[in-house]
Amino acid sequence: MQTGDPQDRFLRLFTANDAAIRAFVRSLVPTRQDAEDVMQEIAVVLWRKFAELPDDDFRRWAFGVARYEVLAWRRDKARDRHVFGDDTLDLLADASEQAMPAHEARREALELCLSKLPAPQRELVRQAYAPDTRIDQLAATLGRSAMAVYKTLHRIRLALVDCTRLQLAKEGLR
Amino acid sequence: MKASNRLDWLARYSEGSAGPEEIARLEAEIRRDPEFRNLVVEYLQLDASLADAASHIAPAYCTPFPARPRHRFAALTSLAAAVALVASLAVWSLRSPAAASEVSIEVLEADCYPARALGRQGLNGDLRLDSGSIRFRLDTGAVVEAVAPADLSIPDPMRLKLRRGNVTAEAGKRAQGFVVETASARVVDQGNRFGVAVGDDGLTDVVAIGGKVDVFEPARASSRPLASLDSGDAIRVDRARKAKRLKTVSLRDDSLVPSGKHRSALVSEVSDNVDEPGFNRCYAIVPRALREGSRLHTDKPSIRWHAPEGSTFPAALRNADVVRTFFHDRRDLDLRITFELKKPATVFIMHDARKPAPAWLVENFTRTPHELESGPWFRSKDKSEYHVTYQVWRRDCPAGEVALGPSQDPGTGLRGAMYAIAVKAVRP
Structure with a gap:
């Protein structure tokens, strides 16, 4: 059982996983601005539902929430803009989640590659x-x-x- | 399906500029090809990570800073970047008095990218380079090249203040008298091309690359100069404003470069046994410079290497590091030149073919079949040019000191040209 201020705990977990969630969301929407828009919704939903966090795997839970929010965003945007279908987003989301274990290593490699x-x-x-x-x-x-x-x-x-x-x-x- | 097509669609999709047809085709490719799908995911994830990673990149400022503030401080995710930026702006504001007059410059090259676009612009205050280099022309026609790290200002089109770093100035006729000031010296152009460097230790190095310069104490420009330099001369002025011969400088083509940067990977510390008052000749190390049209000597700017007529420049010599000697050393029969090889290398000596080779060269080096020419030494009335032919000698040397002798043995009569030196890495 977790103790301490829930807000502090949420901020700690969200901050620790923010980059991974952003990368996950970015892989599902066309532009960085779209990702920013969706991320704002996700942060609100994660905080609102934080009490329902089923176990200690914040990241996995956050990805689930993010998938749902991206699909909601997609349905909203599909009215006036051509976007990928739900099936394609599912394929991308699966591939993106599979790539996540190496996310930190990839970010470190990116720093090195930038320096080159x-x-x-x-x-x-x-x-x-x-x-x-x-x-x-x-x-x-x-x-x-x-x-x-x-x-x-x-x-x-x-x-x-x-x-x-x-x-x-x-x-x-x- | 061309791979470039779907990468183009991905590029436009990620910018938000893809049309419905491109998005549909990209989607089909993502569904069809799992490898491409993974690439799309990695590409877009990297795009997200770059926003954070890029905030850690040290800015390659080639100030002046853009007048329009480009960063919203509250939005900076990296505290370190914000602190660095605030500190930089603080330095900027401290060094930029409101009364500073604007000087017009025309930026000719700026690989201290992306300071600003090429072309004419105003410079009001300091110019600071943290990386790269910039070349610009002042209204007087003087062309200045500054190599980072450098910190300078231009109070007026005939005067440059150098606090730190390296500049090479080419004044030309209109800007004769162009001045570079440092804390310990005032360098006044009397000819054409010269370099000035101020190191972290505050010492000022001055090298006359192609013309004359006078070096004064900073506040006493009308007094007798500390030194008057000709092409190929170099001095170091210490904090006590004493001038001393600088035996070695590093150049990139004909521009002075900072200590530790653009240096030869093979050669360092060229020296000789000449110690005479007022003798300020320097040796110049120029990495990968040997080619058709390159310079031989520090004191003969117009004399260049050429392949003999009907032949091409020998590949074995091309792009070798050059140690520019000075031509007038040809007269010194006691000369001893030394330099350090940082790693095993082939040392080439180009010797005037009109003269017998000196004993030290014959005993220690092997003559190659290659020949080179230098010139033009003069042009006759019918405009034909006179060139000197050189034999090329070589020796593979271990790392450590290399010592060379005079250009000819005593008693061999004719005084020919001074030899030239080139160094190339030993092929494994």
Whole structure:
């Protein structure tokens, strides 16, 4: 039986699992902004239902809540926007959950891979992923088109996926 | 199905710009191919993780900071990043008096990315580089290259204050008299290209790369200079404002580079046995510089290497590290040049083919079939050019000190060209 202030306990568990839940949600929705929107709903629901946490596996429970919230978001958005069907989201959610045991290792590998990027690419990532950055404004600052910046970021992300895979393979985690 | 197609759809999907047809095709691929599905999951999870990981990346500021605040402090998830940013801005505000006048610069290159776009812009206050380099032109025509880490300001188009780091300035005719000031020296251009470096120890290094410079004490520009440097000269000015010969500098092409950065992986600490008052010639180590058109000597900027007519530059020599010697050493028959090899390497000596090779070269090195030419040493009235041919000698040396002798033995008559030095890693 758990003791202590439930709010403190919730904050501790949520903070510890926030990055994993975000990554899980991000793998199910089209954009980072969509993920942010869904995450806000999930945080509210998790806190409201925290007393119903069936066991100590907060992360697994949170993923279940997240799946449900993503499906609700999808049904809402599907009225005016083309989004993946429920079956596809289930497939992605399964794959995303399966990838979670290596999530922390992958994040550590990502830090290493970022440090290996050429300085200009690393700096572009830093700027593009800073809070409130708009790619069109960043592109204007750099004297490039937004399309060119998007393409460069896509290539960097693919390179980072390759790099993290290689790093995990070296560590026997893949 | 081309792999690039579905990756393009994924890119646009993750930006929110994919159309219905692309989303439908991407969805079909996700359902059809489990490996691609895993890639999509990893790609999107990485996109989420990057937002956090990117906040830990140290900014590659090539200040001035953008005038428009780009970060909302409350939204920074990393306390460390926020503290670093606040500290940087505090330094910025302390060093940027409101009355500072704006100087117009034209940024020609900025691989201290992404400081700002190339082109003309105002500079009001300090310019600080934490990584990379920037090259810009002032309205006077002076072109300045600064290599990080560097901290400088430009009070007016004819004056640059260097607090820390390295700058190389090319003043040109219009900006003759361009000044670089440091805490211990005032360097005044009298010719063309020069470098100034201020290390963490506060010492000022000055090297004349292609032209003359005068070095004064900071507050006494009208007095007699501490030193007047010609091409190939270098000095170090200490805190007591005493100038001393600097025997070795590191260059990248013709730009001064900071200690510990861009250094040769093979060669260091070039020295000689010359110790005369007012003698300030330096040796320049230039990594991977040997090629068609590259320089031989610190004191002859216009003399360049060429492959003999009808042949190509020997591959065995191409991209070797160069130790630029100074041409006027050809007269010193007691000369002893030493340098350190950090690892086993092949040392190449290019010797003037018009002269007999000195005994130390014949005894310790092996002549190769390669030849090179240098020039043009002069052009005749009919515009034909005079070039000198060199034999190429080599020796594989272990790590440690390498000692070389004079360019010719005593009593061999004709004074030819000074030899040149190149070093290349030993092939396994």
